[in-house]
Amino acid sequence: MDVKDVSESGPYFKLLEQQKKTLQTAQKRKGERPRDAKPRSKIIDDHMMQSMTMHMRELSPSSNDNHMIHSSFLAPPYTPSVAPFKALKKMPLKDLRLETHHRGLYVLLRVVTPPTRMTAIMAVMEDEADQAVMVQLYQQEEEKYRPARVSVKKWGVCIVKEPYFKVMGDGDYGLRIDHVSDLIWLSETDDRVPLQWRPQISQLGKTADEWKSEGNNALKSGDCFDAAEKYTLALQCPTTSEEARIIKMNRALTNLKLRRYDAALLDAGWGPPDVKPLEKGLYRAARALYALGRFPDCYDTLNVLLKEYPGNEEGRKELSRVKNRLTEQKHGRYDFKAMYAATNIRPLDLDHATYIGPVVVKPAEGRGRGLFTTKGVKAGELLLCEKAFSQCYADPGDSSESSSSKISLLINAHTNRMVMGTHADLITKIVQQLWRNPSLAPAFTSLHHGSYKPVQVTYVDDMPVVDTFLVDRIISLNAFGFPLTSLSSHLGRGSPDDEQKEKDYHSCGIWVQASYINHSCYSNVRRSFIGDMQIIRAVRDIPADTELTFWYQVPNTEGYDKRQQKLQNWGFQCQCVMCTEEKNTPKNTIKKREGLLGDLKAAFRAPSGAQLPKVERLLTALDKTYQASAARVPRLALWDPYLLLTRMYAAQNLSEKVIATTLKVLASLGFVIKGAEMTPSAKSTRSTPANAAFVIEQWGLANDYVVEAWVHLWKAYMHVAPQLSGQAEECARTAYRICVGEDVTFDQHYP
Numbered sequence: 001m002d003v004k005d006v007s008e009s010g011p012y013f014k015l016l017e018q019q020k021k022t023l024q025t026a027q028k029r030k031g032e033r034p035r036d037a038k039p040r041s042k043i044i045d046d047h048m049m050q051s052m053t054m055h056m057r058e059l060s061p062s063s064n065d066n067h068m069i070h071s072s073f074l075a076p077p078y079t080p081s082v083a084p085f086k087a088l089k090k091m092p093l094k095d096l097r098l099e100t101h102h103r104g105l106y107v108l109l110r111v112v113t114p115p116t117r118m119t120a121i122m123a124v125m126e127d128e129a130d131q132a133v134m135v136q137l138y139q140q141e142e143e144k145y146r147p148a149r150v151s152v153k154k155w156g157v158c159i160v161k162e163p164y165f166k167v168m169g170d171g172d173y174g175l176r177i178d179h180v181s182d183l184i185w186l187s188e189t190d191d192r193v194p195l196q197w198r199p200q201i202s203q204l205g206k207t208a209d210e211w212k213s214e215g216n217n218a219l220k221s222g223d224c225f226d227a228a229e230k231y232t233l234a235l236q237c238p239t240t241s242e243e244a245r246i247i248k249m250n251r252a253l254t255n256l257k258l259r260r261y262d263a264a265l266l267d268a269g270w271g272p273p274d275v276k277p278l279e280k281g282l283y284r285a286a287r288a289l290y291a292l293g294r295f296p297d298c299y300d301t302l303n304v305l306l307k308e309y310p311g312n313e314e315g316r317k318e319l320s321r322v323k324n325r326l327t328e329q330k331h332g333r334y335d336f337k338a339m340y341a342a343t344n345i346r347p348l349d350l351d352h353a354t355y356i357g358p359v360v361v362k363p364a365e366g367r368g369r370g371l372f373t374t375k376g377v378k379a380g381e382l383l384l385c386e387k388a389f390s391q392c393y394a395d396p397g398d399s400s401e402s403s404s405s406k407i408s409l410l411i412n413a414h415t416n417r418m419v420m421g422t423h424a425d426l427i428t429k430i431v432q433q434l435w436r437n438p439s440l441a442p443a444f445t446s447l448h449h450g451s452y453k454p455v456q457v458t459y460v461d462d463m464p465v466v467d468t469f470l471v472d473r474i475i476s477l478n479a480f481g482f483p484l485t486s487l488s489s490h491l492g493r494g495s496p497d498d499e500q501k502e503k504d505y506h507s508c509g510i511w512v513q514a515s516y517i518n519h520s521c522y523s524n525v526r527r528s529f530i531g532d533m534q535i536i537r538a539v540r541d542i543p544a545d546t547e548l549t550f551w552y553q554v555p556n557t558e559g560y561d562k563r564q565q566k567l568q569n570w571g572f573q574c575q576c577v578m579c580t581e582e583k584n585t586p587k588n589t590i591k592k593r594e595g596l597l598g599d600l601k602a603a604f605r606a607p608s609g610a611q612l613p614k615v616e617r618l619l620t621a622l623d624k625t626y627q628a629s630a631a632r633v634p635r636l637a638l639w640d641p642y643l644l645l646t647r648m649y650a651a652q653n654l655s656e657k658v659i660a661t662t663l664k665v666l667a668s669l670g671f672v673i674k675g676a677e678m679t680p681s682a683k684s685t686r687s688t689p690a691n692a693a694f695v696i697e698q699w700g701l702a703n704d705y706v707v708e709a710w711v712h713l714w715k716a717y718m719h720v721a722p723q724l725s726g727q728a729e730e731c732a733r734t735a736y737r738i739c740v741g742e743d744v745t746f747d748q749h750y751p
């Protein structure tokens with residue numbers, strides 16, 4: 001939804017074709033055992049050379065290529081390994097066959113070179129028979145959170161479950177690991193590490209206390225990964241229950257720092273206590289619960305903490321923070337100004353809770369599931385204000401490696417789709433999120449994934465199974481492109497800086513509840529964004545038990561076929577009244593309409609005012625090309641020229657004309673408004689404002705220009721029918737709220 005799909009654009013299309021060819025050529029070698037594989041020394045030398053070249057490039061002052069577009073290719077989908085380790089058999093590297101997933105088997109490998117990071121982390125690994133292979137590890141944590149050298153340590157030992165051996169991009173052969181759960185790193189004391197690869201004797205036979213001290217030192221020096229590993233080794237040694245509790249408490253802290261909140265909760269001993277809970281345990285559990293968005297649990301835990309340990313000041317601070325979240329969650333009350341201020345902080349991650357208003361997910365006939373109202377709501381009413389499940393914001397003003405999500409072209413030869421933006425980064429981010437915190441998985445994996453058949457197993461050997469291709473599929477069908485704020489898009493609308501507008505939607509994210517909303521061009525809700533909060537408001541009065549819809553792509557005058565093409569990714573054809581009407585309109589009428597639109601454009605280009613009568617004539621003719629009433633089927637070709645005309649009249653202070661044309665803008669968009677025209681009676685009530693009012697019988701389509709239309713009305717009424725101006729101002733405010741998400745900034749921008 002609003003993501004930059006470039007599948008149809010020429011230069012990119014060639015890349016897709018190339019990628020398909022490469023895959024086809026590789027497929028022809030399926031099952032082959034390559035005879036021309038490089039010898040071990042050559043694989044290592046080539047890798048070291050590449051690593052050095054990359055390092056030199058990084059050191060060179062002109063190396064900042066964050067603004068360059070990178071391409072990422074998605075492999076043909078395959079399911080992650082769900083076999084328990086015990087059910088797998090070891091195989092040597094020499095038996096690997098090309099383009100094959102070696103189901104039922106595993107390889108045991110040791111890292112022999114330092115890693116390099118490209119799209120994947122790459123390192124050369126060997127098996128027990130000294131055979132070497134290049135291994136590509138995809139979807140690993142970003143460098144800023146876990147440097148490649150920490151993820152893939154030289155001499156580290158791992159198991160690759162059901163390995164996938166293939167021809168790589170450069171024509172060499174290698175193992176490709178797309179699913180993080182297919183890779184198991186072994187600790188130095190693991191029985192599966194062969195004797196010849198074991199560390200020196202001194203590493204073995206340490207006591208719990210020794211491991212714990214090492215863990216503490218690692219934590220002090222900031223190496224949380226190492227610390228967590230050491231605490232885990234400590235817990236594998238014999239300890240008293242009290243010692244174990246302390247070690248777990250320390251590991252809870254490292255897990256919090258590593259954003260492994262599920263594990264932190266467990267370590268903190270959260271749950272019904274059988275012994276008096278520790279102060280640190282309660283506090284750390286509360287922080288983990290907050291980070292997981294479990295605000296009521298967090299609130300309860302902090303209350304227990306403060307009851308047991310009333311002097312805990314940090315707990316008290318957290319309590320006040322969580323109370324704010326609960327107010328947002330329960331009542332949908334937000335401090336929107338503070339929300340805007342927080343959009344300047346990087347990384348973008350607003351500290352707000354999700355409000356789910358009077359809506360519920362239910363089956364929607366012919367459209368899977370949908371979101372429905374549980375009660376009648378009014379135009380402008382808040383229905384959802386949702387914190388992103390995950391998002392990658394591409395900050396146009398920040399090119400630093402640490403804070404920018406990379407814009408890349410993600411090429412999926414399997415689905416024939418190419419998207420530009422942060423989609424590739426979002427896959428990695430969500431894979432890692434689910435890997436670290438599997439409790440978050442059900443909300444995400446329940447989202448629509450089309451015909452993709454995911455494995456039914458969620459845990460193997462006590463570890464979560466994360467399917468990269470399921471994540472990609474869900475993102476493809478549910479992700480939203482988003483600007484930093486809809487307000488900035490709203491204010492910049494109509495500006496000639498198309499490039500900036502393009503960039504506005506390079507960022508993408510997942511909002512779970514909003515994902516249940518189906519598409520309609522003639523929709524009844526609209527989404528807007530403030531940072532990573534998505535706000536959904538009713539664009540008209542909606543009765544109870546009505547399905548909510550918004551547009552996945554903004555409908556405009558591109559025509560029926562193009563519009564359906566833009567929806568192709570989601571696998572349905574829109575059957576809204578506008579699409580149905582357009583589909584059934586005779587071709588010659590469409591042609592006539594297009595001709596009139598062309599004439600109108602030319603007329604508008606003429607010097608101001610000179611062509612006004614002609615414009616009016618053309619508009620009347622254009623109006624006549626529509627059959628159904630605009631109240632039932634909005635007339636997409638009309639609102640824009642009427643608005644241009646309004647601006648011209650406004651520039652000449654022709655208030656009555658402004659009112660007449662603005663009402664036509666609104667009528668074209670489907671609004672039904674009674675008593676707003678400048679009839680003689682409206683003029684005569686000029687001095688008696690008491691009960692003067694117009695009635696909006698129906699709100700229409702909610703594009704950004706509706707706000708401008710209401711503002712024109714409001715200002716024009718001030719001159720000729722002041723009794724109506726207050727009401728028009730209120731409508732402008734409501735339209736603004738619908739478009740930008742809030743109205744606290746309305747007066748500042750429309751004084």
Ligand SMILES: C[S@@+](CC[C@H](N)C(=O)[O-])C[C@H]1O[C@@H](n2cnc3c(N)ncnc32)[C@H](O)[C@@H]1O
Binds near residue numbers: 366369478570572
């Ligand atoms: C973001 S999901 C919306 C929620 C989805 N219906 C579900 O069951 O989870 C997008 C998918 O919903 C379905 N969908 C959305 N709008 C539709 C429409 N107007 N007609 C038919 N199917 C629609 C399509 O299958 C589409 O790929």
